[in-house]
Amino acid sequence: MNKERIEQLAVAIETHSIDGLGFNMGFFRFTGGAADASGHDCGTVACIAGTAVALGKLSGTFGAAAEWLDIPYDKVGQELFYPGDASGIRVRDWALITPAHAAAVLRRLAETGRVDWTAVLPEEMIKRPEDEE
DSSP: OOHHHHHHHHHHHHHTOSTTOEEOTTOSEEESSOOOTTSSOOSEEEOHHHHHHHHTTOSSSHHHHHHHHTOOIIIIIHHHHSTTTTTSOEESOGGGOOHHHHHHHHHHHHHHSSOOGGGTSOGGGEEOGGGGO
């Protein structure tokens, strides 16, 4: 795990430091009207992985982002890039994940080695398996 790059990514998302790139967890990279959770309404938005690809000047998608962050894609990367899918919880609406939430989950990953969306999102955004009953 490359903690330095994880922190660089958290700062880039949190401070909107990539010119012309907003944030929306619902899109890898999308131009043309998607809601921009950064509030800057850049016209182009990206999720955590898309922002990592832009920051690292990479070609590729989710796998390239995981490799750049030096995290295993099959578990850690999937949980980071697809909130809740690997853990069994569901995030009710990925588009409501803010840059602050993304930065917090990244910093928690660097600190603990685990992706824990439940620690950084408000409870009302989390849908747990027992909610299905």
